[in-house]
Amino acid sequence: MKKMLQESELARDSRFVRSKIEDRIFDPRGPKIAQRNTGPAKMATDRPAAAERSRSLMHGIFVGEVQALEGAGRTCFDFDDTEAPFQLKLDMARQCWDEARHCEISLKLGDHMGTEIGEYTESTFLFAAACNPDPVLRLCGVNRALEGLAIDVFSTMKEFGNESGDPVLEFCEDWMLADEVTHVKMGSDWLRRLTEKDPERRERALEFQRTVDSIFNLGGFRGEDEENPIQLARRFRELAGFTDEENDSLAALARQSMEEARQMAEAASVALDAQSA
Amino acid sequence: MAHPERVEVPAPDYLTERSSNRENAYVTDSSKPRAPFAPWDRRELPGLFSVEETARRVGNYKWAEMRLFEVLGGWVATVPELDVKMVLGRHTYHHAWHSELWHKRLPELREMNPDRLTKPANDAFVTFMDAVREPEAPEHTIEKLVGVYRVLIPRFIAAYTFHKNATSTITDAPTIRSLNFALQDEFEDWRDGEMLIQSLLDTPEKVERASRRQQELEVLCLASGGIAGPGSLGEPVQEVAVA
Amino acid sequence: MSGRITITPDPFTLIDYDVGEIAGIIEDAAALVGFPTDVEISLEVDEELFPPLTGHMADVVDGRAVLWISGANFEDTRRPRHFEPQQARTDLVEMLFRAKDRLSEDFADAPCDRELSRGERIAWDIYAIGRTERLGLPVRRPRERYDFRLQHGFTDVADAAFERCWDAERMTWAGIGEICKETGAANRGPSKVPVDLLRNK
Numbered sequence: 101m102k103k104m105l106q107e108s109e110l111a112r113d114s115r116f117v118r119s120k121i122e123d124r125i126f127d128p129r130g131p132k133i134a135q136r137n138t139g140p141a142k143m144a145t146d147r148p149a150a151a152e153r154s155r156s157l158m159h160g161i162f163v164g165e166v167q168a169l170e171g172a173g174r175t176c177f178d179f180d181d182t183e184a185p186f187q188l189k190l191d192m193a194r195q196c197w198d199e200a201r202h203c204e205i206s207l208k209l210g211d212h213m214g215t216e217i218g219e220y221t222e223s224t225f226l227f228a229a230a231c232n233p234d235p236v237l238r239l240c241g242v243n244r245a246l247e248g249l250a251i252d253v254f255s256t257m258k259e260f261g262n263e264s265g266d267p268v269l270e271f272c273e274d275w276m277l278a279d280e281v282t283h284v285k286m287g288s289d290w291l292r293r294l295t296e297k298d299p300e301r302r303e304r305a306l307e308f309q310r311t312v313d314s315i316f317n318l319g320g321f322r323g324e325d326e327e328n329p330i331q332l333a334r335r336f337r338e339l340a341g342f343t344d345e346e347n348d349s350l351a352a353l354a355r356q357s358m359e360e361a362r363q364m365a366e367a368a369s370v371a372l373d374a375q376s377a
Numbered sequence: 378m379a380h381p382e383r384v385e386v387p388a389p390d391y392l393t394e395r396s397s398n399r400e401n402a403y404v405t406d407s408s409k410p411r412a413p414f415a416p417w418d419r420r421e422l423p424g425l426f427s428v429e430e431t432a433r434r435v436g437n438y439k440w441a442e443m444r445l446f447e448v449l450g451g452w453v454a455t456v457p458e459l460d461v462k463m464v465l466g467r468h469t470y471h472h473a474w475h476s477e478l479w480h481k482r483l484p485e486l487r488e489m490n491p492d493r494l495t496k497p498a499n500d501a502f503v504t505f506m507d508a509v510r511e512p513e514a515p516e517h518t519i520e521k522l523v524g525v526y527r528v529l530i531p532r533f534i535a536a537y538t539f540h541k542n543a544t545s546t547i548t549d550a551p552t553i554r555s556l557n558f559a560l561q562d563e564f565e566d567w568r569d570g571e572m573l574i575q576s577l578l579d580t581p582e583k584v585e586r587a588s589r590r591q592q593e594l595e596v597l598c599l600a601s602g603g604i605a606g607p608g609s610l611g612e613p614v615q616e617v618a619v620a
Numbered sequence: 621m622s623g624r625i626t627i628t629p630d631p632f633t634l635i636d637y638d639v640g641e642i643a644g645i646i647e648d649a650a651a652l653v654g655f656p657t658d659v660e661i662s663l664e665v666d667e668e669l670f671p672p673l674t675g676h677m678a679d680v681v682d683g684r685a686v687l688w689i690s691g692a693n694f695e696d697t698r699r700p701r702h703f704e705p706q707q708a709r710t711d712l713v714e715m716l717f718r719a720k721d722r723l724s725e726d727f728a729d730a731p732c733d734r735e736l737s738r739g740e741r742i743a744w745d746i747y748a749i750g751r752t753e754r755l756g757l758p759v760r761r762p763r764e765r766y767d768f769r770l771q772h773g774f775t776d777v778a779d780a781a782f783e784r785c786w787d788a789e790r791m792t793w794a795g796i797g798e799i800c801k802e803t804g805a806a807n808r809g810p811s812k813v814p815v816d817l818l819r820n821k
Contacts, residue, residue, distance in 0.1 A: 101448070101510055101512065105454050110454055111454065111457040119700070123700045129668050129691075132668040133668060133670070136668065137820075138669075138818060139813050139817050139818070144813075145771065146811040147813060148813065148817050149673050149675055149818065151766060151767040151770055152671070152672040152692075153672045153673075166459075169462065169463075170462075173449070173450030173451055173454060174450065176446060176447045176450030176473070177451025189446075193472075193473030196466040196467075197466060197470035200463045200465075201467075203462070203463050213762075213763070213766045214764070214766045216760075218698065220697050220698070221697070227454075265773055265774055266770075266774050267774060
């Protein structure tokens with residue numbers, strides 16, 4: 101079996117449909133929606149289409165967990181002993197177990213919410229972050245950026261479970277949150293250990309992490325305002341080892357992404373209106 | 378309380394010395410210091426393996442478990458079946474943990490260098506493991522699972538069981554403890570894998586594929602002698618350990 | 621397209637929905653639910669909204685059924701911007717059941733959709749969806765139960781109320797109110813977000 105599997109080669113059964121990022125980017129409805137008030141993005145039971153939005157997010161979490169499992173599994177296989185120490189691979193194997201469990205939990209939660217497997221499309225740029233040929237960059241992209249995002253998502257869902265009085269959702273998200281804190285710590289530890297004598301590699305890894313972080317801030321998906329569906333979970337991030345500086349930087353990046361998205365939407369709307377006039 | 382008189386019964390002449398050792402067969406006299414081994418503790422000192430032999434085998438086990446957990450992790454992304462993905466994810470950790478158990482045991486065996494000893498039993502075993510790890514395409518889930526759960530894991534079960542039964546229960550107790558932990562996983566993983574295989578073999582053509590795959594790998598494994606090479610299951614010419 | 625059915629926008633400009641196809645589905649749906657043939661039906665589809673921004677409303681104004689639906693409700697979630705006729709049919713049947721309810725004495729006292737509380741709205745929806753399922757259309761009970769629970773609570777009382785709404789062959793507006801009192805939905809404070817927010821551009 102070859103090393104370094106590409107995201108296009110991910111094996112799926114017939115229920116899964118791969119989405120293309122250009123479908124969303126070139127959707128003419130996007131700029132229109134951006135101009136409208138569709139209610140607070142923060143998850144709450146009195147938010148418009150609350151049930152459908154939470155189902156859609158839960159399905160997104162499920163496919164994300166599958167890709168996280170696949171990514172951790174590939175890291176076990178793709179590197180030899182000189183590229184990735186034995187202990188790093190043991191940590192990745194442990195992560196495989198955790199992510200497999202998260203898949204199971206997400207599936208059961210999907211049943212609880214009435215979602216079906218493959219009901220929504222799957223985008224694979226999560227796994228794309230796990231395709232980096234440098235194990236340090238891979239760990240930064242996955243374990244610090246994406247697992248950091250998972251902390252934010254699960255914290256948001258846990259709060260939603262609490263707000264909606266859903267004991268099952270709150271219980272499950274809390275358990276998954278505990279695991280994600282461990283995964284981020286793994287990433288932070290290995291970043292430090294493997295780049296102790298290589299500051300340039302460390303900086304490349306952190307730059308890759310920032311790139312992945314910015315992808316998931318796109319359009320204001322994550323932030324600290326009511327307009328962001330996913331809230332930055334500062335407390336859990338601190339437990340996972342992110343510094344205040346890192347969290348502040350992420351929040352600033354989120355605000356900047358939101359502003360950029362708003363400007364792009366305005367510009368696109370003007371262009372569309374001019375075209376149809 | 379009066380103690381019952383000990384009745385000396387002459388031992389039949391067909392009993393071995395050990396069997397006729399009546400001294401340890403009685404409950405300790407509570408008026409005297411207790412015997413160091415309780416009557417139900419029948420462990421003996423000698424085992425089949427010296428320190429070096431155990432270290433050699435443990436190094437082979439570690440190498441094999443590492444190769445196994447790596448490929449199980451790598452396969453997760455290549456199998457389309459959701460239930461198989463999740464089982465492989467769980468089993469990846471089991472075998473990684475076994476390799477860690479062996480990694481920790483090696484330095485305890487008189488400071489044996491783990492890196493030096495972490496190696497395959499022989500080249501033929503490398504050939505066998507390469508063949509187990511070879512399938513990649515999404516259509517080859519059967520081949521992947523048969524290699525692991527019908528050929529390799531039964532070999533682990535056999536080698537570990539032999540080691541557990543053959544080595545000294547006193548001097549090599551730490552290895553036995555790790556073998557027991559590993560065997561528990563191996564049996565459960567074998568069962569999980571076998572059930573997945575049975576659920577996938579729903580046509581005669583697929584049964585044929587599974588049989589062919591198993592046969593190819595059995596032949597390769599035979600050439601290697603097993604996870605610890607020739608002697609994995611106690612074939613002749615063993616080094617006798619002296620207590 | 622029959623003269624009694626009007627659909628806006630006509631034509632669609634942002635997504636490739638066909639007005640004629642939708643009108644045909646409305647006719648079928650109206651026949652299925654036994655909607656009065658002399659009542660006009662107007663449907664506004666908000667083509668700017670995409671999944672998961674779903675929602676619909678059904679009112680009767682001056683003797684006409686005035687329906688609003690998010691374009692997301694008609695969209696195939698696995699093929700963005702593609703029309704999903706089966707999904708559209710199920711939603712339209714549900715909406716016409718509620719519009720028909722509004723035309724009856726049973727719901728004469730019911731306020732318009734934008735004045736309903738979320739608890740009242742979902743209970744009424746479940747009553748309509750249960751009837752939709754009994755017509756043989758595909759609906760997903762676990763999904764609807766989750767929607768109901770979000771507004772009525774994750775309790776045995778709420779689940780029992782869900783079953784009653786689902787199985788009811790006939791309910792009244794007063795009955796909806798009783799359900800909400802029983803589950804505690806009536807005690808929830810007013811929504812901070814208007815229930816028709818998505819409808820307002």
